Amino acid sequence: MAIIEAQSIHRRFGEGDLVAHILKGINIKIEPGEFVAIMGKSGAGKSTLMYQLSVLDTPSEGSVIIDDVDVASLEEHERTSFRLRTLGYIFQNYALVPDLSARENVMLPLLMKNLSWQEAKQVAGTAIDSVGLQGKYENLPAELSGGEQQRVAIARAIAGKPKIIFADEPTANLDSVSGKQVIDLLTELHRSHQHTIVMVTHEREYATNCTRIVDMEDGRIVSDVPN
Amino acid sequence: MSALRIGLLLGWRQIQRANIWTTSLIIFVMMLTFLNLIVVSGVLVGLIAGAERAVKAESLGDIVISELDGEDRILETEALVRAIETYDEIQNYSVRYQGSAILEANYKERRNLAAERDIANATVTGIDPAQEDAMSGLSDNLIAGEYLNPDEEGYILIGYYYLEENAEQFGDIFDTLSNIAPGVPVRLTAGDVSKEFIVKGIVQSKVDEVSLNTYIPEREFRRLFGRLNPDADQIVIRVAKPEQDSTVQRGLIASGFADYAKIQLYEEAKPKFITDIKNTMNLLGTFIGSIGIVVASITIFIIIFINAISRRQQIGILKGIGIERRAIEIAYVIQAAFYALLGSALGALLTYGFLIGFFERNPIKFPFSDGILVAPPEETFIRFVVLFVITLVAGFVPAWLIVKQNTLNSILGRK
Numbered sequence: 223m224a225i226i227e228a229q230s231i232h233r234r235f236g237e238g239d240l241v242a243h244i245l246k247g248i249n250i251k252i253e254p255g256e257f258v259a260i261m262g263k264s265g266a267g268k269s270t271l272m273y274q275l276s277v278l279d280t281p282s283e284g285s286v287i288i289d290d291v292d293v294a295s296l297e298e299h300e301r302t303s304f305r306l307r308t309l310g311y312i313f314q315n316y317a318l319v320p321d322l323s324a325r326e327n328v329m330l331p332l333l334m335k336n337l338s339w340q341e342a343k344q345v346a347g348t349a350i351d352s353v354g355l356q357g358k359y360e361n362l363p364a365e366l367s368g369g370e371q372q373r374v375a376i377a378r379a380i381a382g383k384p385k386i387i388f389a390d391e392p393t394a395n396l397d398s399v400s401g402k403q404v405i406d407l408l409t410e411l412h413r414s415h416q417h418t419i420v421m422v423t424h425e426r427e428y429a430t431n432c433t434r435i436v437d438m439e440d441g442r443i444v445s446d447v448p449n
Numbered sequence: 450m451s452a453l454r455i456g457l458l459l460g461w462r463q464i465q466r467a468n469i470w471t472t473s474l475i476i477f478v479m480m481l482t483f484l485n486l487i488v489v490s491g492v493l494v495g496l497i498a499g500a501e502r503a504v505k506a507e508s509l510g511d512i513v514i515s516e517l518d519g520e521d522r523i524l525e526t527e528a529l530v531r532a533i534e535t536y537d538e539i540q541n542y543s544v545r546y547q548g549s550a551i552l553e554a555n556y557k558e559r560r561n562l563a564a565e566r567d568i569a570n571a572t573v574t575g576i577d578p579a580q581e582d583a584m585s586g587l588s589d590n591l592i593a594g595e596y597l598n599p600d601e602e603g604y605i606l607i608g609y610y611y612l613e614e615n616a617e618q619f620g621d622i623f624d625t626l627s628n629i630a631p632g633v634p635v636r637l638t639a640g641d642v643s644k645e646f647i648v649k650g651i652v653q654s655k656v657d658e659v660s661l662n663t664y665i666p667e668r669e670f671r672r673l674f675g676r677l678n679p680d681a682d683q684i685v686i687r688v689a690k691p692e693q694d695s696t697v698q699r700g701l702i703a704s705g706f707a708d709y710a711k712i713q714l715y716e717e718a719k720p721k722f723i724t725d726i727k728n729t730m731n732l733l734g735t736f737i738g739s740i741g742i743v744v745a746s747i748t749i750f751i752i753i754f755i756n757a758i759s760r761r762q763q764i765g766i767l768k769g770i771g772i773e774r775r776a777i778e779i780a781y782v783i784q785a786a787f788y789a790l791l792g793s794a795l796g797a798l799l800t801y802g803f804l805i806g807f808f809e810r811n812p813i814k815f816p817f818s819d820g821i822l823v824a825p826p827e828e829t830f831i832r833f834v835v836l837f838v839i840t841l842v843a844g845f846v847p848a849w850l851i852v853k854q855n856t857l858n859s860i861l862g863r864k
Contacts (some may be wrong), residue, residue, distance in 0.1 A: 245652065278769055278857045299773070302856075306771020312861070317766040321462040331770050333458070336451045362466075 224251035224287075225386060225418055229283035231269075231274050233441075244270045244440040245281070254385075257412040257419045259429035259449075260396070262438035269390060271438065272422045276309055276388040277301050289385055306334055312378030312389040312408075316371040318363040318378075324350060325359040328378045335382060349381035350374065353407055369400025376407055387411075389421040393428055405431065455772060456779025462771055463756075463780065464787050472788075478748055479792020479840070480799070484715055485741035486832050490734020491555065491824040495808065500655065504723075505715050507585050510542075510659045510685040511694040513708045513718035514701075522680035524709035529684065529715045531702055538693040539686055543584035546575035546683040548674045549637040552611065555625035557634065568604030569611055572662050573637060575670020584687055587863035590659055593652030594631030595665060605635060605646035606664040609653035628738065637665070639674045655818055684710075735832075742836055746843035749788065753781050754847035764852055765859025778848045785844020789837045797833070800824055 233245035244267045252258055252275075262268045273279035274286055277293045282353050289308055296304060311317075318327045328346035329339075339344065350359055353373040355366075363371050372392060379387050389408065393401035409431040411417050421432065429435050429449070437445035468562050505511070516523050523529065526544065533542050552571035559566065577731050578597035582588045587606075588596035592821065597604055609615055613627040629635070633648045646665065654660050671677065701712050757764065764777055805822050812819035851859075858864065 273857055278860070302768055302771055302773060305769065309771075311766075311770050313766060313769075315762075315768075317763070317860075319459065319462075319763060321466040322458070326458065328464070330455060330458075330767070333455050334451050334776065335773055346863060370452075383819070 223254075225254045225289055226250070226275055226420070227250040227287045228275060228281075229285050229287075231281045231286065233270050233274060233279070235283045245274065245440050246389075247407055248274075248284070248441075248443060249447070250275075250436065252386075252418065252419050252420065252445065255416040257417075257432045258421070258434045258436060259432040260420065260422045260436045260438060261424060261426065261429060263424065265437040267441040268424075268438045269421045270441075272388055272420060276311065276386075276421060277305050281375070296319065306331055306382070308385050309324055310382065310384035310387040312372070312375050312379050312387065312392045314391040314394040316363070316368070316375045316395070318371055320363050320372055322361045323362060324355065324366065324374045324377075327363070327374055328381050329376065331382045345381055346377070349377040352375045352380070364446070368396050372396060372400070376404070380395070380411060380415075381441075384417075384421050386416055386418045386420065389419065391422050391424070392424065393423065401425075401428065452773045452776035453779060455776040456783055459780035460783025460787070461779065462729050463791045464784055475752060475788050476792045476795065477555075479788050480743060480795045481792075482741045483796030483833070483836060484799065485526075486836060487796065487824050487829050488804060488822065489737045490731055491800075492808075492813065492820060493730035493734040494727055495823040496813070496815055496818050496820040497730055498823045499812060499815075499820045501719065501723050501727075502686060502821070503654070503656050503818065504658070504719065507590065507654050507656045508685070509715055509718060510584060510687040511691065511715055512686040512688070512698055512701075513713050513715060514684040514686070514706075515713070515718070516682065517709070517711055522678070522682060523684060524680060525706070526680045526684070529701075529706050529710065532701065532706065533686065534686070536697055536700065538690070538697050541580070541584040542684060542686040543576060543581045544667070544681045545581075545683040545685065546670045546674070547574075548573050548639060548670070548676075548737075550637045552568035552607075552626065552663060554633065554639065556636055567626050569626050571611060571624075571637070571672075573639070573670060574637055574662055574664050575667040575668050575674075576664055581664070584685060585659075587659070587664065590652040590654045592639055592653045594648065594651055595606045597664065599666070602666065602669060603644075603646055604649035604665075605637070606650045606652050607635070607648055607661060608660045608662045609651055610657075611663070612651065626807045637663075637673060642675065643674055644673050646670070655816070657817075663776045664762035680733075689789045708727040738832070745836070747837045749785050749840050749843040750847055752788075753844045754786060754850070756783060756784070756833070757851040759850050760861055761851055761854070761859050765854075765856050765861075768852070768856045769832055769860055774852045777852050778845060781848030782844045785840050786837070789840035793833050793836060797829065800829070801826075 228248055228250045228259055231245050235242045235244060248271055260268045260271060274281045280294055293304060326437045327347045328349050329342040332342035347359060353376050355370060355373055392404050396404060408419060412419050413418040422427055432449050435447060435449050436443055472531060514523060530544060533539055550573045551568050553566060553568045555567040578599050597606060607629060610623045611626055612629050613625040630651055631648050634645050635644050635648055636643055650657055654811060688697055698712055698714055706712060767777055796800055808822040812821050
C-alpha cells in the first residue's frame with residue numbers, strides 16, 4: 223500500500239499566453255520506508271513536484287493521496303494540521319526561527335501537537351542528541367554553522383515522528399563536508415528508523431544511498447529506478 | 450491553547466532578541482501616546498477644575514444655602530445660623546448679604562459738575578470679616594492695604610476688577626474707577642442712601658465672585674441697604690472633612706430648614722456652565738488624544754508590518770511545518786501588547802508619580818484659573834483600555850495580512 227500516490231499531476235503557473243506548464247502529468251507511488259531521490263537539472267520540475275507531494279502546493283490537475291488522505295481536497299487549515307501530524311520538512315536554507323534556540327526550534331511543532339512544555343523539551347533534546355548536537359540546545363541559529371543548523375532542521379523534522387520526511391535540496395547551502403554529514407544522517411535515519419524520505423537533489427553523489435532514484439526532465443519523469 | 454503557547458514563545462523571544470534601542474523607541478512612542486491621551490485632556494479639564502477648586506475654596510465652600518425660588522432672602526436666617534453652630538462637622542461658615550450699589554470715586558476732586566462721574570455699578574457683600582476670613586480666606590487675596598477689622602466701621606475692600614488700571618487686560622468689559630488705592634475715599638449709593646467708605650484694601654482672586662465684588666461689614670451693609678430684617682442672601686459652609694457635607698445637608702433638611710432656604714452641596718450649587726465647560730474640555734482633550742491614538746496605531750501597524758514582511762519567508766516555513774496561522778498572529782499581537790502595556794505603564798507612572806504632583810505644586814497660571822492636571826484613575830483606565838485594544842488591532846492587522854498569504858509563495862519569496 224503506497225504512502226504517497228500521485229496521479230496525473232499537472233502544475234501550471236500564470237494565465238493565458240503566459241502560462242508556464244511545469245509538471246506535465248506526473249504519476250508516482252512511494253511505498254513506506256522508501257528513500258527516494260528526485261533528481262533533474264534546474265527547471266526540470268523536481269522541487270515543484272516535491273511541493274505537490276508535500277502538501278505545500280496544490281496541483282492544477284490530478285490528485286495526491288498521502289496516507290489515504292486526498293490532500294487536494296483539504297482546506298488550508300486542514301492542510302496545515304495534516305503537515306504537522308504526518309510530514310516533516312528539511313529546507314535548503316535550514317529555515318530555523320532566528321530568535322529561538324536550537325531546542326526551541328525543535329520544540330515548535332511538538333508544542334503545536336499539544337505536548338507539554340517539559341515533554342516537548344525532552345523530546346527535542348533527544349532529537350538534537352540524535353543528530354549529534356549534544357550541548358548545543360541553547361545556541362541560537364546564528365551561533366551554529368550551516369551544517370549544524372541543517373542538523374537542527376533535521377532534528378525538528380524527525381522529532382514529531384512524521385510518517386514522511388521531505389528534504390528540499392538539503393545540501394544546497396552547505397560545503398561538501400557538511401553536505402556529506404547531512405546525507406549520512408538522513409541515510410542513518412532511514413536505515414535505523416525506516417523513515418520514508420523524499421529528497422530533492424541535483425547532485426548524484428548524494429543520491430547513492432537512496433533506495434530509489436527518480437529522474438525528471440521538462441516536467442516529466444524520465445526514469446524511475448531502484449538504486 | 451497550543452497556538453497561544455507558541456504565539457507567546459515566538460512573540461516573547463522576538464521582543465527579547467529585538468534591538469534594544471528600537472524597542473525603547475517604540476515604547477517611548479507608546480508612552481507619549483498615553484500621555485497625549487491622558488495629560489492633554491487632563492490639563493484642559495484641569496483648567497476648569499482649578500477654577501472650580503478656587504470657587505469652592507474662596508467663595509462657595511462645601512454647602513451653599515440660598516433663598517428659595519420666589520423668595521428674596523433666606524428665611525429664618527437666625528434660627529438657621531443657630532442650627533449650623535450645633536454641628537461639630539462644620540468647620541467654618543459665613544453669612545453674606547448681597548446687593549448692588551453705585552460705587553463712586555474721585556468725587557471730591559470733581560470740580561465740573563457737568564463732567565462724567567467716576568462711577569461703577571458694584572456688587573456689595575456684607576460680611577462678618579472674621580467669619581468670612583475663616584471661611585474663604587478673603588484676607589489672603591489682599592494685594593494692597595489691609596483686611597477689614599471687625600471693630601472698625603467706614604472701611605471697604607474693593608475687588609481688583611474695579612480698578613481702572615486693570616480694565617485693559619479684560620477688554621474694558623467692567624465698570625472701573627480710577628485712582629483707587631488704600632486710603633482713598635469712595636462713596637456707595639444704594640437707592641437714596643449714600644455713605645462714604647475708605648478703601649482699606651484691594652482684593653484679587655481668580656474667582657470672579659471675589660475680584661468683582663466689594664466687601665463691607667454686615668451691619669453697615671444692612672444700614673446702607675435698609676435691611677432691618679437679619680435674613681441673609683447666602684450662607685456658605687465649610688465642613689471639617691469633605692465626606693461630611695452630605696451629612697450636614699441631610700441634617701439641616703431633616704430639621705425643616707428646607708422650607709426656608711435652598712440647601713445645596715457645592716456640586717449642586719455650582720454654576721452649570723462649569724460642568725458644561727469641563728465636559729467640553731474633556732471632549733476636546735479626547736479628540737486631541739484620539740489623533741494621538743491614530744498616529745500610534747499607524748506607527749504600530751508599520752512596525753509590525755515591516756517586522757512581519759521581513760520575516761515573510763520564516764512565517765511561510767512556520768506554516769509549512771504545521772504551525773497554525775493563529776499562533777503566528779498571536780506572536781505579533783503579543784509584541785503590540787507588550788509595547789502598549791509598557792508604554793502605558795511608564796506613562797501612568799509618570800502621570801501619577803510626577804506630573805499630577807508637579808502641576809499641583811506648579812499650577813499653570815491662567816487668568817481665570819490655576820490649572821492643575823486632572824486624571825481620575827477610572828477615566829485613565831478606560832482610555833488605557835481603548836489605547837490597548839486599538840494597539841492590538843494595529844498589531845494584528847498587518848500580521849494577518851502577511852500570515853494569510855500563500856504558504857509556498859511565502860517560503861519561496863514569490864509575490
